[in-house]
Amino acid sequence: MLKGNQPELQTAVTLWLREMGVDEQSAHVVQVCEGHGRLERRELWLVESGELGEYLEQEYDWPGLRWCGRVRRRRRKLSRPEWEEEEVLWVAGGALPHLTAEQALEGLRGHWEIENRVFWVRDVSGNEDRLHGRAIGLGLSGLRNVVINLLRWLGYRYIPDGWRAMAARPDRGLALLTTKLC
Numbered sequence: 059m060l061k062g063n064q065p066e067l068q069t070a071v072t073l074w075l076r077e078m079g080v081d082e083q084s085a086h087v088v089q090v091c092e093g094h095g096r097l098e099r100r101e102l103w104l105v106e107s108g109e110l111g112e113y114l115e116q117e118y119d120w121p122g123l124r125w126c127g128r129v130r131r132r133r134r135k136l137s138r139p140e141w142e143e144e145e146v147l148w149v150a151g152g153a154l155p156h157l158t159a160e161q162a163l164e165g166l167r168g169h170w171e172i173e174n175r176v177f178w179v180r181d182v183s184g185n186e187d188r189l190h191g192r193a194i195g196l197g198l199s200g201l202r203n204v205v206i207n208l209l210r211w212l213g214y215r216y217i218p219d220g221w222r223a224m225a226a227r228p229d230r231g232l233a234l235l236t237t238k239l240c
Contacts, residue, residue: 059166060147067114071126071147074110075103080128086159098133102166104159107149125150125157129166210235 060068075081085101104127107128110122125151134141142179148166150157209220212234224231 061150067118067120067149070110070114071149074107075105075128075147078105080105085130086127089155089163092136096133096135098131098168098221101130102159102163103127103129104157104162111188115175119223122151122153124152124154125162127159127162128165132150 060071062068080103083103086104087102087103089100090098091100104125107123107126110126114120114123126147128145128147130143130145132141132143148162150165154161192227205224206217209217209224212220214220214223
């Protein structure tokens, strides 16, 4: 996924997609899902990177780009009539010589799942957003990952509940660090 912290890359991919005619094409794959109290529609466009890949390798020393595209997500809560819409750009490397639009969409959904299960939890529940710009170090980040996984292993679906339970009983939390789990 391309994010706002890569403006030159976003611009290059946007221009390449426009040059390839993506703006005038129907989505290459459309997926509609209902779950978690919402309805979501995802549309994906997929193109080979061609000259864009060569340009990015020469200008930014970023080798191996093979695919790029756009995903449009529209979603709404089932209890509300309003739709939210988001468009994101994405790139993929040469390790995927044959990629279909369906495979790309499933791969991106897997990426979002990791983003939501790991990084969002670390940012929000682990309070890492508050430390943005500071070096919290690999050790502290790794320890937070261990704690989050231990809390999930204990059955806490909502990580802040697990934090509070361990804070109320520090002896239990410390004992977990020396317990063989398997």
